[in-house]
Amino acid sequence: xxxxxxxxxxxxxxxxxxxxxxxxxxxxxxxxxxxxxxxxxxxxxxxxxxxxxxxxxxxxxxxxxxxxxxxxxxxxxxxxxxxxxxxxxxxxxxxxxxxxxxxxxxxxxxxxxxxxxxxxxxxxxxxxxxxxxxxxxxxxxxxxxxxxxxxxxxxxxxxxxxxxxxxxxxxxxxxxxxxxxxxxxxxxxxxxxxxxxxxxxxxxxxxxxxxxxxxxxxxxxxxxxxxxxxxxxxxxxxxxxxxxxxxxxxxxxxxxxxxxxxxxxxxx
Numbered sequence: 001x002x003x004x005x006x007x008x009x010x011x012x013x014x015x016x017x018x019x020x021x022x023x024x025x026x027x028x029x030x031x032x033x034x035x036x037x038x039x040x041x042x043x044x045x046x047x048x049x050x051x052x053x054x055x056x057x058x059x060x061x062x063x064x065x066x067x068x069x070x071x072x073x074x075x076x077x078x079x080x081x082x083x084x085x086x087x088x089x090x091x092x093x094x095x096x097x098x099x100x101x102x103x104x105x106x107x108x109x110x111x112x113x114x115x116x117x118x119x120x121x122x123x124x125x126x127x128x129x130x131x132x133x134x135x136x137x138x139x140x141x142x143x144x145x146x147x148x149x150x151x152x153x154x155x156x157x158x159x160x161x162x163x164x165x166x167x168x169x170x171x172x173x174x175x176x177x178x179x180x181x182x183x184x185x186x187x188x189x190x191x192x193x194x195x196x197x198x199x200x201x202x203x204x205x206x207x208x209x210x211x212x213x214x215x216x217x218x219x220x221x222x223x224x225x226x227x228x229x230x231x232x233x234x235x236x237x238x239x240x241x242x243x244x245x246x247x248x249x250x251x252x253x254x255x256x257x258x259x260x261x262x263x264x265x266x267x268x
Contacts, residue, residue: 002071006078011085011121014075016157019115021068021075028064035061085121089113090134090156098131098154100124100139114156130154180235181242188232197243200236204255207233209262216267 003009003017035058042051079085089099092112099106102113119127128135128143132150135143155163178200180186186194190207194200211229214222241248 003075006074007081009078012117012119014078015087015115015117015120018072018075019117019157021072022115025065025068025072028061028068032058032061032065086119086124086127088116088119088127088131090116090154092156096134097136098127098134098139098152099136100127104136104139106136106138114158116154117157118160178236178239178243180239186235186239188235189228190232194236197240200240201255201258204233204236204240205258205262207236208259209266212263213267 039051092114128140128147130153132152134152178197191203207229211226214226
């Protein structure tokens with residue numbers, strides 16, 4: 001997210017934006033290289049018109065690079081103004097170490113890093129404690145032995161974002177779910193297991209409408225079936241009341257129009 005006033009931003013906020021700009025710049029640079037190569041080939045094949053048609057995209061890529069550089073300048077300047085702050089990078093391979101700089105002599109030009117922007121500005125001891133056994137001994141030679149023997153708790157911002165999305169999906173799923181008041185699956189006699197509130201509400205209307213239909217047809221002949229449908233409706237009503245902390249009477253009144261609508265459509 002763009003930062004209007006770097007002087008009031010935290011190190012993590014500044015570095016997160018710098019990381020985002022770096023990704024956008026890299027994408028634009030790759031696009032620029034690809035377009036240049038394509039244009040050169042087209043010119044070599046005497047396809048001048050096609051080559052000229054690509055030039056607006058070439059300029060757009062250059063403009064994107066320029067905009068990223070321009071946006072990064074005040075953020076880099078703020079880093080310098082504050083005298084810098086701690087930063088950490090994780091090597092993106094199995095068993096990759098956490099480094100205080102990408103210039104660590106144990107790394108190579110081809111080494112891929114994940115910028116741990118959530119740790120920017122944190123005490124080095126805290127970084128080492130979270131890195132545990134993944135802390136680079138070259139970058140953190142004074143790291144306590146007890147920290148180095150601990151499993152790493154480091155995650156990249158991308159991994160943290162995925163974890164957050166996973167939690168949000170689970171919360172959304174839970175919001176749609178329905179269970180019995182004790183948390184066990186909601187089992188009914190006529191409809192089997194019901195897992196979502198949407199299905200529960202629809203089934204409630206169907207059960208009562210169908211019970212009404214059978215009652216009109218022959219209450220004596222369908223007595224047990226009618227009782228089963230009404231029991232299912234009551235189980236659902238109780239589950240919905242428990243989930244939302246509402247009274248059964250309140251929910252019964254709320255869903256009455258749905259029951260009536262189902263009756264009118266299917267059995268009237």
